[in-house]
Amino acid sequence: MAAASMDHKIAPSILSADFARLGQEVEEVIQSGADLIHFDVMDNHYVPNLTIGPAVCKSLYAHMQRTGIEAPIDVHLMVSPVDQLIEQFIDAGASYITFHPEASQHIDRSLALIRDGGCKAGLVFNPATPLSYLDYVIDKLDMVLIMSVNPGFGGQSFIPAMLDKLRDARRIIDQSGRAIRLEVDGGVKLDNVVEIARAGADTFVAGSAVFSAHRSDDPHGYDSVIRGFRERLADAG
Numbered sequence: 001m002a003a004a005s006m007d008h009k010i011a012p013s014i015l016s017a018d019f020a021r022l023g024q025e026v027e028e029v030i031q032s033g034a035d036l037i038h039f040d041v042m043d044n045h046y047v048p049n050l051t052i053g054p055a056v057c058k059s060l061y062a063h064m065q066r067t068g069i070e071a072p073i074d075v076h077l078m079v080s081p082v083d084q085l086i087e088q089f090i091d092a093g094a095s096y097i098t099f100h101p102e103a104s105q106h107i108d109r110s111l112a113l114i115r116d117g118g119c120k121a122g123l124v125f126n127p128a129t130p131l132s133y134l135d136y137v138i139d140k141l142d143m144v145l146i147m148s149v150n151p152g153f154g155g156q157s158f159i160p161a162m163l164d165k166l167r168d169a170r171r172i173i174d175q176s177g178r179a180i181r182l183e184v185d186g187g188v189k190l191d192n193v194v195e196i197a198r199a200g201a202d203t204f205v206a207g208s209a210v211f212s213a214h215r216s217d218d219p220h221g222y223d224s225v226i227r228g229f230r231e232r233l234a235d236a237g
């Protein structure tokens with residue numbers, strides 16, 4: 001089933017960007033038509049990798065303000081515990097903050113912290129995490145993020161069983177009657193985005209698929225790949 005909204009959004013994951021020129025990378029992907037900046041935070045504890053934190057988010061947000069780049073920063077927390085970092089990312093300019101329910105001792109409280117801080121809140125589901133975590137908090141969500149790889153690294157392959165999980169999540173969201181985005185993260189490429197959209201996703205994180213374009217010979221790398229996503233998503237309906 002296609003997403004009811006048809007309002008597809010593309011969220012390049014800066015995990016695969018060139019961190020030495022992060023501001024420029026973000027500028028280029030947004031100018032090329034991306035909608036959100038997906039910001040992966042890993043702590044070498046909840047996941048076996050270490051990336052970037054609130055200080056980088058704050059600098060990036062300030063750079064975006066200065067240079068007139070308008071795009072929400074979509075912070076994906078792969079950290080445990082979560083609450084202290086939630087507060088820091090609210091202060092650092094995040095628009096969306098999502099976290100893994102297993103990483104929070106008090107899921108409802110963590111969601112309230114995000115929303116009270118003026119950000120949009122989301123829960124992230126690892127491939128084997130049940131959607132039943134949605135049962136009593138769906139009215140507090142702006143986003144559901146389905147991981148289609150195990151979290152921790154970019155460049156992994158999409159796990160096909162996540163298509164059924166996306167269909168289940170789409171059904172739950174539609175039944176809730178709320179405007180909740182259904183984001184998918186991991187292994188999203190030009191050649192699988194149509195079936196992923198048809199399974200119900202409306203927000204597509206793409207790291208290696210987008211940022212590998214700057215290492216290719218194509219001088220319009222980001223334009224080409226983001227246009228490619230848009231064309232395929234238009235076909236998906």
Ligand SMILES: O=C(CO)[C@H](O)[C@H](O)COP(=O)(O)O
Pocket residue numbers: 013015016038040076078149150151152153154155156185186187188205206207208209
């Ligand atoms: O959260 C993540 C990994 O934990 C990343 O957002 C994700 O892997 C994106 O990278 P790619 O599109 O290359 O799979």
Ligand SMILES: [Fe+2]
Pocket residue numbers: 013038039040076185205
């Ligand atoms: Fe992510």
